[in-house]
Amino acid sequence: MKTVSKVYAFLVFLFLYAPIAVLIVFSFNGSATMSRSVWSGFSLQWYARLLQDRMLLEALRNTLVIAVIAAAVSTVLGTAAAVGINGMNRWARRAVMNVTNFPMVNPDIVTGVSLMLLFVAVSKAMGGRSLGMVSLVLAHITFCLPYVILSVMPKLRQMDPNLYEAAQDLGCPPAASFFRVVLPEILPGVVTGLIMAFTLSIDDFVVSYFTSGTTQTLPIFIYSMTRKRVSPEINALSTLLFAAIILLLIVINLRTAKDGQEKTAGKER
Amino acid sequence: MKKRIAAFFAAILLVFAPVSAASAAETPARPGVTINVYNWGEYLSAGGDGSMNVNAEFTRRTGIRVNYTTFEDNESLYSKLAGGGANYDVIFPSDYMVARLIREKLIQKLDYKNIPNYRYIDKAYRGGVYDPKGGYSVPYTWGVVGIFYNKKYVKEKVDSWKILWNPKYTGKILMFDNPRDAFGIAQKILGYSYNSARSDEWNAAAKLLEQQKPLVQAYVMDQIFDKMSSGEAWLAPYYAGDAVTLVRDNPDIGFAVPTKEGTNFFVDAMCIPAGAKHKREAEAYINFLCEPDVAAANMEAVGYSTPESAARKLLPQEMREDPIIYPPEAVLRKAETYTDLPDDVSLQVDALWAQVKMGGAGQTVTLIAVLAGFLAVYIGVVVFKKIKRKRELR
Amino acid sequence: MGKAKSAAFPYLVWMVIFILVPTALVVVFAFTDRSGCFTLKNLEGVGRYSNVFLRSIGLGAAATAVSLAAGYPLAYRIARTHARRRNALIMLVMLPMWMNFLLRTYAWMTLLEDSGILNHILRFLGLPAAHMINTQGAVVLGMVYNYIPYMILPLYSVLTKIDRSVIEAAQDLGADGRTVFLRVTLPMSMPGVISGVTMVFVPAVSTFIISRMLGGGSNLLVGDLIDMQFLGSAYNPNLGSAISLVLMVLILICMGIMNQFDENGATEGGVMV
Numbered sequence: 004m005k006t007v008s009k010v011y012a013f014l015v016f017l018f019l020y021a022p023i024a025v026l027i028v029f030s031f032n033g034s035a036t037m038s039r040s041v042w043s044g045f046s047l048q049w050y051a052r053l054l055q056d057r058m059l060l061e062a063l064r065n066t067l068v069i070a071v072i073a074a075a076v077s078t079v080l081g082t083a084a085a086v087g088i089n090g091m092n093r094w095a096r097r098a099v100m101n102v103t104n105f106p107m108v109n110p111d112i113v114t115g116v117s118l119m120l121l122f123v124a125v126s127k128a129m130g131g132r133s134l135g136m137v138s139l140v141l142a143h144i145t146f147c148l149p150y151v152i153l154s155v156m157p158k159l160r161q162m163d164p165n166l167y168e169a170a171q172d173l174g175c176p177p178a179a180s181f182f183r184v185v186l187p188e189i190l191p192g193v194v195t196g197l198i199m200a201f202t203l204s205i206d207d208f209v210v211s212y213f214t215s216g217t218t219q220t221l222p223i224f225i226y227s228m229t230r231k232r233v234s235p236e237i238n239a240l241s242t243l244l245f246a247a248i249i250l251l252l253i254v255i256n257l258r259t260a261k262d263g264q265e266k267t268a269g270k271e272r
Numbered sequence: 273m274k275k276r277i278a279a280f281f282a283a284i285l286l287v288f289a290p291v292s293a294a295s296a297a298e299t300p301a302r303p304g305v306t307i308n309v310y311n312w313g314e315y316l317s318a319g320g321d322g323s324m325n326v327n328a329e330f331t332r333r334t335g336i337r338v339n340y341t342t343f344e345d346n347e348s349l350y351s352k353l354a355g356g357g358a359n360y361d362v363i364f365p366s367d368y369m370v371a372r373l374i375r376e377k378l379i380q381k382l383d384y385k386n387i388p389n390y391r392y393i394d395k396a397y398r399g400g401v402y403d404p405k406g407g408y409s410v411p412y413t414w415g416v417v418g419i420f421y422n423k424k425y426v427k428e429k430v431d432s433w434k435i436l437w438n439p440k441y442t443g444k445i446l447m448f449d450n451p452r453d454a455f456g457i458a459q460k461i462l463g464y465s466y467n468s469a470r471s472d473e474w475n476a477a478a479k480l481l482e483q484q485k486p487l488v489q490a491y492v493m494d495q496i497f498d499k500m501s502s503g504e505a506w507l508a509p510y511y512a513g514d515a516v517t518l519v520r521d522n523p524d525i526g527f528a529v530p531t532k533e534g535t536n537f538f539v540d541a542m543c544i545p546a547g548a549k550h551k552r553e554a555e556a557y558i559n560f561l562c563e564p565d566v567a568a569a570n571m572e573a574v575g576y577s578t579p580e581s582a583a584r585k586l587l588p589q590e591m592r593e594d595p596i597i598y599p600p601e602a603v604l605r606k607a608e609t610y611t612d613l614p615d616d617v618s619l620q621v622d623a624l625w626a627q628v629k630m631g632g633a634g635q636t637v638t639l640i641a642v643l644a645g646f647l648a649v650y651i652g653v654v655v656f657k658k659i660k661r662k663r664e665l666r
Numbered sequence: 667m668g669k670a671k672s673a674a675f676p677y678l679v680w681m682v683i684f685i686l687v688p689t690a691l692v693v694v695f696a697f698t699d700r701s702g703c704f705t706l707k708n709l710e711g712v713g714r715y716s717n718v719f720l721r722s723i724g725l726g727a728a729a730t731a732v733s734l735a736a737g738y739p740l741a742y743r744i745a746r747t748h749a750r751r752r753n754a755l756i757m758l759v760m761l762p763m764w765m766n767f768l769l770r771t772y773a774w775m776t777l778l779e780d781s782g783i784l785n786h787i788l789r790f791l792g793l794p795a796a797h798m799i800n801t802q803g804a805v806v807l808g809m810v811y812n813y814i815p816y817m818i819l820p821l822y823s824v825l826t827k828i829d830r831s832v833i834e835a836a837q838d839l840g841a842d843g844r845t846v847f848l849r850v851t852l853p854m855s856m857p858g859v860i861s862g863v864t865m866v867f868v869p870a871v872s873t874f875i876i877s878r879m880l881g882g883g884s885n886l887l888v889g890d891l892i893d894m895q896f897l898g899s900a901y902n903p904n905l906g907s908a909i910s911l912v913l914m915v916l917i918l919i920c921m922g923i924m925n926q927f928d929e930n931g932a933t934e935g936g937v938m939v
Binding site: 052058122126133227231232 | 493
């Protein structure tokens with residue numbers, strides 16, 4: 004019984020990692036013709052080319068810029084919103100949470116299409132300006148917000164509501180009592196939200212695809228490559244990103260072995 | 273090796289081409305701005321293997337930066353333009369799409385004073401039916417459509433589009449993933465014009481494509497490079513210009529123009545969309561691509577046919593005289609061009625195309641039934657829970 | 667707490683502008699023609715594509731079922747291991763999601779092709795080659811591959827929370843392994859099953875990349891259809907909006923059904939674990 008379940012777990016992990024192994028192995032392929040399935044010797048040529056590909060690096064830069072801005076703004080806005088929603092009465096809270104859940108339930112493609120309709124209408128009104136970084140950032144903040152709120156909310160619920168009022172009764176101004184009393188309590192939730200927003204933004208393809216105008220983010224760049232010949236440069240890049248993530252996760256795990264479990268549970272999707 | 277030599281000559285020519293560089297410098301095109309160029313995939317020399325990196329070279333000479341993105345077919349280019357929200361400065365539509373864009377006022381007139389290299393474009397390629405007065409476009413390439421096949425597996429003579437319907441090759445056939453090219457093949461088999469206005473002819477062509485569907489491995493565009501060179505697919509209709517690239521990757525691949533029924537002759541042109549923010553710089557870009565040495569270096573890498581005799585002269589001999597890239601008169605005489613279709617025909621083609629790809633049209637009733645079914649389940653569950661709760665309360 | 671409420675104000679304005687207005691725009695587009703006049707033609711037109719809806723629902727449901735069947739045992743096993751190894755294992759489940767999904771799906775193409783790696787292995791083992799790519803099975807596989815972590819994670823977090831003493835109590839009362847699972851563990855993990863099912867089904871039904879890469883462009887799904895109308899080969903944003911609207915309604919009904927099964931108020935945090 005024990006071996007059966009071990010073999011089973013192994014098979015599922017094989018399923019999950021086989022394509023990644025293929026990607027990584029072929030990033031070291033020495034073939035000249037961008038072949039995906041014929042191995043012709045070890046080489047680092049794709050890594051060398053990667054560092055010279057201006058378009059690709061620009062797409063990477065765009066992706067990171069968007070992710071940083073979107074994560075920061077959605078965390079601030081979302082945390083404030085969570086505090087506000089927590090202070091509402093039952094009825095209002097329910098109504099707002101329904102609106103919050105909506106973009107998470109709604110298929111990405113519909114979110115993307117509807118935002119595109121909005122941005123195009125606005126850009127036409129503004130004299131045919133192109134969609135681009137601005138619309139991408141706005142769209143990313145929009146789909147990140149619910150996740151921030153949902154990771155902050157439980158922490159607020161756990162907090163003793165009297166704490167905040169007690170601080171104010173003791174003469175602490177509202178803003179200061181928020182930063183001194185409330186924020187430290189809910190910080191783990193805020194950090195989780197921030198990390199989630201950042202990763203969601205970096206990984207997003209569908210919404211970006213519809214709202215990018217002429218700007219390329221990394222997923223869009225990769226998409227347009229898969230429509231022709233995927234250069235192994237992309238394999239090289241994703242191998243590097245993958246290595247960076249593993250490194251980051253190891254560091255985080257070592258530092259906060261206790262808190263780790265909570266965070267991972269929240270990071271889905 | 274020959275490629276290297278050609279690249280070397282191209283480099284020398286670049287050094288000795290100060291005239292054009294100077295003329296670009298005289299113009300008020302502002303260095304430092306970024307133009308948005310929207311081109312077909314695999315349609316510009318990107319550098320590597322000693323070929324010219326056209327965009328980098330343009331930036332080096334003029335100081336204008338290029339944001340280069342690619343599309344897959346004319347129809348998605350049209351969607352992007354008509355939808356708004358993407359402001360391009362240079363686009364590369366094909367003939368019939370140029371006509372449609374002119375008709376819908378989505379592209380603007382060019383100032384040929386700023387494109388002096390237009391003089392290199394051969395007379396034969398100027399003022400095509402798609403842009404009769406020649407005010408909106410500058411030809412970039414031209415070519416014909418034919419069939420790529422893997423000689424290892426396809427032994428028979430390829431001279432008819434009907435081979436794409438041969439059940440012997442089931443699962444090894446690729447097909448165009450855009451309506452005009454796909455329908456065009458069916459239309460030629462049926463002996464119709466590409467530009468038919470008769471809806472029964474389009475219906476018949478759609479039926480033929482539906483019959484072909486079980487044989488088709490995949491509907492693709494530029495993925496054919498990958499699938500043909502790996503031997504994954506054996507037969508694929510595509511543009512003649514890509515023969516150079518494909519044969520270089522896999523020498524087993526052959527190309528033939530189906531002479532029995534005739535084929536499509538196309539011109540891909542460079543245009544500037546209405547509302548482009550950097551018209552002056554866009555014209556400088558178009559002018560740059562018309563520079564014979566640039567055009568030659570570009571065409572050598574891309575493999576398509578240039579409309580400039582001056583550029584063709586600079587190509588290596590085996591390319592200059594390649595009967596695939598520059599097909600004989602007999603083939604060209606039998607070729608037909610696509611023209612802009614009227615709106616109602618165009619809508620019908622879109623609907624038929626979706627129908628071919630999804631495998632027959634469905635019934636509205638089915639969809640309503642599905643929605644009603646889900647709704648019924650929902651109501652059922654709600655009612656069931658209410659009853660259960662009531663019973664529990666009792 | 668009157669002041670606290672106002673902290674949500676910027677968010678509410680944001681949601682109105684970027685969620686409610688765009689959704690309203692989809693509805694407006696669905697009910698108008700190109701010149702902006704009211705019409706029902708678009709919605710009628712959606713009926714032509716009912717086959718695509720059926721296929722999407724079918725493949726999405728199949729992918730959900732496979733994910734559940736394959737994901738449950740693994741989640742169960744991970745939940746039963748020691749706490750320290752548990753974290754590492756669940757990390758292993760999540761890790762692939764950090765890699766771009768387009769690339770991972772593309773890698774499946776390399777694996778599944780007729781001349782691909784799996785067929786090389788089959789041939790090496792002396793087995794007959796199998797045709798896998800560009801079939802509906804390949805599309806389902808792609809969906810399962812991409813979304814199975816969304817199934818495993820909620821199941822895992824519910825399963826770890828089940829009190830061991832409940833199971834021990836059942837065992838003490840003489841229930842065998844099967845009975846314990848069917849009568850205790852499974853019912854108690856239902857919230858995880860439900861959120862897993864929704865989190866796999868919704869993206870699977872509306873995907874448009876997986877079908878294109880692994881389905882060869884002939885297994886058209888609703889997502890492909892919507893893309894075709896907006897940025898693809900058949901520009902018609904009005905029809906595209908109508909299709910989006912129908913898809914949205916369909917998903918909302920599904921969510922409604924799922925929420926009914928979730929006992930403890932799914933509106934708040936039901937989608938998250």
